[in-house]
Amino acid sequence: MANGNWDDAVASDEASGDNLMVGLAQGERHRKILREQVLVALSGVLISAFRSGESSMDKVNAEIxxxxxxxxxxSKKDGMELDDKLLDILADASGKMLGIAEEWHAVKIILT
Structure with missing residues (x-):
């Protein structure tokens, strides 16, 4: 990978315009290959973290x-009015957990 810097390696061939364009195209192709390799490697490393995170979120949602x-x-058993404030807090927490789960899934999709 030209010591980690494709742009410098490609730019050194400015004497010939055709060669420069081929070099630029090759540089982007190699960056694409490396990008895919990094994402695949990252996905493999993170899969257990994604699973444990999803499991933890499921447990939190179940407890809420x-x-x-x-x-x-x-409230029904005791014949008391519902604690609307407590229900609002729990509903808010449940909604936030749903949002976190959706974002978590979006990150998982990006990296896998």
């Missing part, structure tokens, strides 16, 4: 859902 169900069932 259980808490919401508990608030509702206790």
């Amino acid at each position: 859902d259980k808490a919401i169900q508990s608030v509702i069932s206790n």
